[in-house]
Amino acid sequence: MLGRKYGMSEAQARAGEENLRDLAAAEGLPYRTEGRDFGNGIDMHRLLHLAKEQGKQAELLRILYRANFAGERSLYADADAYLVELAVEAGLDADDARRVLADPQAYADDVCADEREAAQLGANGVPFFVLDREYGVSGAQAAEVFTRALTEAWGRRSPLKLVEDEDATAEACGPDGCAVPQK
Structure with missing residues (x-):
């Protein structure tokens, strides 16, 4: 089925499945290559x-x-x-x-x-992972690929630019919560 779907030989499809099995095994995950x-x-x-x-x-x-x-x-x-x-x-x-x-x-x-x-x-198959709606990782990749993609996405993120009212007396909630006004 994979050979027909992706235009590859049966040997290439089997090799791809075996690669997926090996990647999964390296992460401690079971993966059946036959009978699915x-x-x-x-x-x-x-x-x-x-x-x-x-x-x-x-x-x-x-x-x-x-x-x-x-x-x-x-x-x-x-x-x-x-x-x-x-x-x-x-x-x-x-x-x-x-x-x-x-x-x-x-x-x-x-x-x-x-x-x-x-x-x-841009997803063209599964699996396909989207990071920060800016980075895509297509296919079953080694953990190192995800680590690299996550590191790059994190490093390129833009922190929020805080827009505040010029009124310095404006109330805001702090780490301990907010005071609820009493009626």
Whole structure:
């Protein structure tokens, strides 16, 4: 599938997968190079939007990555039942997850907006990481590449320019909070 999609030979695709496995192993992460299937991930993205509303997006994403890249079970065959299990593992309500999966329009506009934004930022594949909306890291890269990109992004950031009222008596909150005016 990778060879067809990216115009490379089977040997090149296998070498790329083995490289990904080695990069993951260097970080202590499992990565299966054989037996993974593929398909349309829109339902996973729709569930991620449900999880975002509940503050559980990062956890669901971590679980989906683990299931996709290291798990034995398919995310695409009998997907709804398995996706509900994974959503519950992330702390979502099973009925809420089933409701989203049963309605193809639920969060579809949000997913399309994400796709448009990714294209505008220059993402041309996955994974693709955006740092400070100015730097992009495409593909599975070694930790050193991320360290270099993060260091450069941090070094080039512009501190906020503080605009203040000329009235020196203006009240402001401090590290201990704000005084609440009494009526």
